[in-house]
Amino acid sequence: MQLRDALNDYKRHRDHETRFPGECRTTTGRFSGLDGRLVHVDEDGRLRDFSYPLVGLTGVARSRVGVRPAGAADSETAWFDAETGEQRYYGNTALVVTTHETPHGVVAQYDLTLGDVHVTHVDVSEVDGELDVVACVGFAPDGRDTRIGQLRHGDAVEVYHAEEHDYLASATGFETLRGEAFGDFSGLVGDAPDPYPRPVSDDRYEEGQLSGDVVGVLPAREGSATFATLLTDRAECSRADALDAVRAAAEEYADASALERAAETQVGDVSGPHADAVAADLRVLSLLSGPRGLRTAGPDFDPYYVYSGGYGYTWFRDDSEISLFLLESDRRFDLGLSEWHEKSARSYRETQLEDGSWPHRVWPFDGSLAPGWANGRLEAGGDVEYQADQTGSVVSFLAAYLADADVDKADEVRATLERALAGMDDTLADDGRPATCQNAWEDASGRFAHTAATFLEAYSALAAAGIEGVSERALARAEDVYRAVDDLWVPERGIYALREYGPDADAAGELDERCDSAALALAAAHRAYADVGEVDGRRLDRLVSHVETVTEELYRDPEESDVAGLVRYEGDGWRTREQGAEKIWTVSTAWGAHAAASLSALLSDRGDDRAESLAATARELLGHVLPGGSLCLRNGYLPEQVFDEGTPDSATPLGWPHALRLATVALMDEYEMIEAGAAATERRPPRRSPSVGAPDADD
Incomplete structure (x- = not known):
């Protein structure tokens, strides 16, 4: 999302009761992209890339699609409108199908992302008369708004800054093609949003080829038109290869049936209880996954960090818990996810720090350190600014995965777990609970019930893994944490406290007696501990009270x-x-x-x-x-x-x-x-x- 788009949204929603102005919301529409690039297709047919965290390329920042009578003027374009259309996925696939009511009849739009290519096919065969398709696509190579250039290659356009070069091609060529220049400062700071695309002006001169926006009119032959976009890094893909690839994609998927066949190869059959939910979960988790298997927490809807700290990163808490849940579900439903598990395990091995822990967050596209605020283990004297539960969550997955690992990888997993045990022990206080650190919600510091739960589960999983020289130590630590959990018990409320906190990180503090949904993790942690230790009757009574009270309150x-x-x-x-x-x-x-x-x-x-x-x-x-x-x-x-x-x-x-x-x-x-x-x-x-x-x- 570029600054002018954020400003336009701010102008629309600055007084809205529930919308945060200036954000790039994805609460409507659907995503496509199961192998890297992630493209959002809104209900009005607009496309936007959320791909940077997954592939390191920015791609499409804004777009608009419409139709008009063949040979008509710009003013006769009927832009697709969310209020007059319907949208769905094609079966369990990531092919997005959007139907639009237009003044000329119903038009169907098909969108599918395949690797670094996204294909949009527009079917106008059911309308009256001959129509052209109008596609306005704005690229932001290298995340740039300015210092962008365009090269015209007949039936394809290249938009570039420095490293990133993006391509747009049409299966039926372009009837007309022009650049879309920026508005002036008065439009940016004015009260009303700027129109997009802007009306054609005679004073643009070279501006049209020095921007990232392209407006193309695509003739609809045999009732349809198809365009494709491709994102590339110039160091990895030559111009000739990129043009061949984007043209081939536009030609190969120039009909809906070809897109349907391609989409069907991306998914497997899902059956069993709540199969619709299981299929949707697998699709979402695949959408958010990069080629290395690391996932973003979600689409980065707030790229300027106005209301949040960003979402387009891999947190090891979210990612490894997702990995563990996938592993458990795969074992139950035989989902065929072995490659997913192996990628996750390999990425965790590669991103582990020297002290055995994991950093706050990394870039999914290459696993390198990403911007964050909880990297105390990388900073001198900053241990409190660290989220110990993330390391605990990774350990739980890797210990569970060890039984499934190939023989040639098992030793590497064991070595990773041995280092991780040392890292966890380093943050375990003498009383058996994790030392003061940041919480799972990333908005407070203290000694949290949730962090203790992740340590109990991680130590228990390690104890059950049967690793010589590790499992015995882990069992002793699990027993320590098990006993120490009761230090957080609040008898007046019948719950385990949110945290212990105080002015001195090394001294006993007060209990924060609020209910916290993160503290519900104690249930699964004790189930893991039951595999290696004894959960006594009093602890069961307290867990029942805790879960019942927290969910009720x-x-x-x-x-x-x-x-x-x-x-x-x-x-x-x-x-x-x-x-x-x-x-x-x-x-x-x-x-x-x-x-x-x-x-x-x-x-x-x-x-x-x-x-x-x-x-x-x-x-x-x-x-x-x-x-x-x-x-x-x-x-x-x-x-x-x-x-x-x-x-x-x-x-x-x-x-x-x-x-x-x-x-x-x-x-x-x-x-x-x-x-x-x-x-x-x-x-x-x-x-x-x-x-x-x-x-x-x-x-």
Whole structure:
């Protein structure tokens, strides 16, 4: 998203009650891209790349597509409009199909991203008369707004800055072609958004070829027109090869059936309980994955960090928990994800720091250190500014993956885990709990229940892994953490505290007695510990009280809409805009379902009658994030947050809740909780999907 786009959005939404002005929202539309590049197709047909974190190339910053009678003037272009169209995925694939109502009849748009190429096919065969397709595509090579040039190659255009060269080609050529110049300063600072594309002017001179925007008129032959875009690095791809590739893509996929066949090869069959949710989760997690297997947390909707710290990075907490959930689900449903697991394990080995820990966040495209604020382990004297739970989460995955690793890779995994054990031990205090550090939500420091849970699970997984010289030490540490968890018990509330905190990081402090959805991780951690140690009766009683109380206290069912679910923690004021209370989070809601299911499974193994009531809680919370549930959007995505009146907000789709949902379905299927849940869902009053807000007005 470039500055002029952010300013235009700011002008539209500066007084909006739930939208944060200047952001690049993805709560409408759908994404395509299962092998690197990530392209958003909004409901009005506009394309925009969210590819930089995954492939290191910026690509399309803005676009607009429309139709007009053959040979007509610019003023007769009917731009596609979200209010008059419908959008869907083609089956379980990442082929996006959008139908548009136009003054000339219904037009269908097909969009598919294949590697570094994105193809848009527009079918006008059902309209009256002959139409041309108009495509306005704005590139931002190397993330630049300026110092950009264009080269014309007949049926293709090259837009470049320095390293990045982007290409646009048409299967039917271009009837006309022009550059799209910037407006002047008065337009940028004026009250009204600038139009896009701008009206044709005679005073542009060379500006049209010194910008990243191209306006092309594509003749529709035999009822359709197709254009393709390609992103390249000039050091890796020559101009001749790039032109051959983009032209070949436009020609090869110049009909819908060719795109459908290509899309079908990208996915496998999914069956079993909640197959629609499982397929959607796999698609989302694939969309957010780069070629190395590292994932972004979500699409980077706030590139100027006005309201957040950015989302287009790999956090080892999110990524490794996703990896573990995928591994567990693959073992249950035989999803054929062995290559995914191997890529994740290899990337974690390559990004581990010398002290055995992992940094705050890295770039998915190459695993190098990315901007962050929790790199205390890399800074002198800055250990508190470190998120120890991230290292714990990676260890849990790698220890579980070890049993599946190839023989020639197993030794490397063991070596990584041995170094990681030393890194965890270095941040474990003498009392058996992790030392003061940052929390999972990245908004506070202290000694958190969630961090203790990740250490308990990681040490337990290491103890169960059977690594000579490591597992014995890990078991002793797991026992220490298990005993120390009770230091956080709050008897008056029947929960484990959010954290212990105080002015002195090395001394005992006060308990923060608020409910925190992250502390629900204690349920899965104790289930892991039960494989190597004894979870006593008192601890089970406290866990039941903790999970039941936290899910009840954090549950929010606002009267003004049909949405319901768990908030992040008591008193959470982040991104509430004009709302006077905490927002509902899909991560927290899915976490509640997973925690209830995990504890139900632990109790079920012991024949404890309380298992069923917790299974009922898991079914209820899972229902909110399943397709058709109150928090699942009509495009199948789970946004990070939802306002009380139903508007989704923040990163969409967010990978973490999709993986949590997938793992919860697998766990509930294993313990036969699904069938009863389906019956309960049928009795529940139908819920509508949350409002996605009115589509943006045309520029």
